[in-house]
Amino acid sequence: MTHLRVDLLVIGFGKGGKTLAATLGKQGRSVVLVERSPKMYGGTCINVGCVPTKSMVYRSEQRRPGEDGVTAHADAVAATQALTADLRAVNYDIFDPLPSVTVLTGEAVFTGPDSVSVGTADGEVTVSAAAIVIDTGSVPVIPDIPGLRECPVAVTSAELLERVPRADRLVVLGGGYIGLEFASMMAGFGTEVTVLEHHSQILRFEDDDVAASARDLLERRGVRIVTGAAIHEVSTMGGGARVSYSVDDRTAVADGDTILVALGRVPDTAGLGLDTAGIRTASSGAVVVDEFLRTSLPNVYAVGDVNGGPQFTYISLDDHRIVVDQLTGAAHPRSTTQRIAVPNCLFLTPPLARVGMTEREARRAGRAIQVAVSPVAKLxxxxxxxxxGETAGLMKLVVDAETDMILGAALLCHDAHEIVNLVSLAMRHQITATAMREGIYTHPSMSEFFNQLLGMLR
Structure with a gap:
C-alpha cells in the first residue's frame, strides 16, 4: 500500500477542482487530484455536459434541408466524441508541467477527517492532506416510476449523447433545461419528440410570456409538449417503450424508441464515506457548506454541484476562487454572498438566456418597475x-422605475448566451438602463437591441 501526504487533496476532476489543483500546483504546493473514471478527466462539462450537448445542438442547427437526419445525427455524435476525447486529453495534460501534482484514477473513500483511500488499478493508495476539496459533481435523478428502472431503452442525457442510430421517436420525461435542450436538439435531427412535463407550464420560473414564446418556438420545431402530465408507468414493448400518463384525470400514452429521463440532478456523494469523516450532508445528499464553502470540518471544502448550489460550470469556477482565498489566507476573502447577477442559458434554437429578476418576481417583491418586451421580429x-435568418423569440428587460437600474432580463434570441453577459455586467456594476439605451454598439449586432428595446419601457 502506498501512502501520500500532501498539502491539498482534490476529489473530482471538475472545473473548480482541477483549477484549484493547477493553481496550487503552480505555487509549488503538493497536490493529489483523484478522478474515479478516465472517461471523466476534465469533469462533467467537457465530457457529458455543456460541451457535448452544445456541440450536438450546433450540429443539429447545421443540418441542411433534405439531409438525412439519421446520418446527420451519427456524424454529429462522432464529431462530438472526437471533440470531448481531445478536451479530455488536454485537461489531463495540463498537469504534466506541474511535478508537485499527482493524478490518481480510482474511487476515493474517506477513512478519517483528513484522509482517503483510493482504489487504483495498481493497488490501494492512502492520501492524507492538510486541506481537502470535494468536487464530485451531480448525477441524474431516476425516480421510482413503475417499470422505468427496468426499461432497456430508458437513458440519461449522458447516455443519449452517445446513442446511435438516432431514435425515430423520443419521449422526454421532464420539461426543464436538460429535457427541453435535448428535445430541441433531437427534433433538429428529425426525431419525433414528445415532452411530458408534470407542471402546468414548461419553464415555470419564467414569466408567462417568455415561457409561451419558448413553447411556441419548440412546437414550431416539431416538439409535442404535454404539460400537467402525471406519469404512471413505463412499459417495455418490442424495441421501445410506452409511457402511461394522465392529464386532468384523462389517461393517455406516449410511445418511443428511446425514453430520456430528464427529471433533475442531485449531488453525487454516495460512497464517499462522508459519515466516517464527520462531514454533514443535507437531505438531498449535498455537502453542507457556509459562504466560504467550508464544510462541517474546517479543513474540508466542497465546490461545484456537490455543495447543492447552482449547477453551472462557471459557478464551480467561481467556487475555486473562494477556496483559493481560504487556502492562501487572502486579506479580503471572497464568498458566495458577493455573487450578483449570475446569468444562465438554455440552448434552444435560438437560446434562452436570463439574469436577475423576472417581471413576476419584481412585482411580488413590491418593486416599482418598468418593463420593455418585444418579439425579436419587431425590433x-x-x-x-x-x-x-433567426428572427424567432422574445426580448424582455425589467427596470427599477426609481433607480433606473436593470433588475433582470429574459432573452430568447440569436446569440442570447453572449448578450446576456452585457446585461449581467451592467447589473453588477450599476450601469443604468439609460446608459445602456444610449450606448454605442457595433453594427449589425444583437447587442443593438438595447437602443430600441430600452426606449420601449412602460
Missing part, C-alpha cells in the same frame, strides 16, 4: 437576426 434595429 427594426436588430438586423443581425434577419441576416442570420
Amino acid at each position: 427594426a434595429t436588430v438586423p443581425r437576426a434577419r441576416i442570420v
Whole structure:
C-alpha cells in the first residue's frame, strides 16, 4: 500500500477542482487530484455536459434541408466524441508541467477527517492532506416510476449523447433545461419528440410570456409538449417503450424508441464515506457548506454541484476562487454572498438566456418597475437576426422605475448566451438602463437591441 501526504487533496476532476489543483500546483504546493473514471478527466462539462450537448445542438442547427437526419445525427455524435476525447486529453495534460501534482484514477473513500483511500488499478493508495476539496459533481435523478428502472431503452442525457442510430421517436420525461435542450436538439435531427412535463407550464420560473414564446418556438420545431402530465408507468414493448400518463384525470400514452429521463440532478456523494469523516450532508445528499464553502470540518471544502448550489460550470469556477482565498489566507476573502447577477442559458434554437429578476418576481417583491418586451421580429434595429435568418423569440428587460437600474432580463434570441453577459455586467456594476439605451454598439449586432428595446419601457 502506498501512502501520500500532501498539502491539498482534490476529489473530482471538475472545473473548480482541477483549477484549484493547477493553481496550487503552480505555487509549488503538493497536490493529489483523484478522478474515479478516465472517461471523466476534465469533469462533467467537457465530457457529458455543456460541451457535448452544445456541440450536438450546433450540429443539429447545421443540418441542411433534405439531409438525412439519421446520418446527420451519427456524424454529429462522432464529431462530438472526437471533440470531448481531445478536451479530455488536454485537461489531463495540463498537469504534466506541474511535478508537485499527482493524478490518481480510482474511487476515493474517506477513512478519517483528513484522509482517503483510493482504489487504483495498481493497488490501494492512502492520501492524507492538510486541506481537502470535494468536487464530485451531480448525477441524474431516476425516480421510482413503475417499470422505468427496468426499461432497456430508458437513458440519461449522458447516455443519449452517445446513442446511435438516432431514435425515430423520443419521449422526454421532464420539461426543464436538460429535457427541453435535448428535445430541441433531437427534433433538429428529425426525431419525433414528445415532452411530458408534470407542471402546468414548461419553464415555470419564467414569466408567462417568455415561457409561451419558448413553447411556441419548440412546437414550431416539431416538439409535442404535454404539460400537467402525471406519469404512471413505463412499459417495455418490442424495441421501445410506452409511457402511461394522465392529464386532468384523462389517461393517455406516449410511445418511443428511446425514453430520456430528464427529471433533475442531485449531488453525487454516495460512497464517499462522508459519515466516517464527520462531514454533514443535507437531505438531498449535498455537502453542507457556509459562504466560504467550508464544510462541517474546517479543513474540508466542497465546490461545484456537490455543495447543492447552482449547477453551472462557471459557478464551480467561481467556487475555486473562494477556496483559493481560504487556502492562501487572502486579506479580503471572497464568498458566495458577493455573487450578483449570475446569468444562465438554455440552448434552444435560438437560446434562452436570463439574469436577475423576472417581471413576476419584481412585482411580488413590491418593486416599482418598468418593463420593455418585444418579439425579436419587431425590433427594426436588430438586423443581425434577419441576416442570420433567426428572427424567432422574445426580448424582455425589467427596470427599477426609481433607480433606473436593470433588475433582470429574459432573452430568447440569436446569440442570447453572449448578450446576456452585457446585461449581467451592467447589473453588477450599476450601469443604468439609460446608459445602456444610449450606448454605442457595433453594427449589425444583437447587442443593438438595447437602443430600441430600452426606449420601449412602460
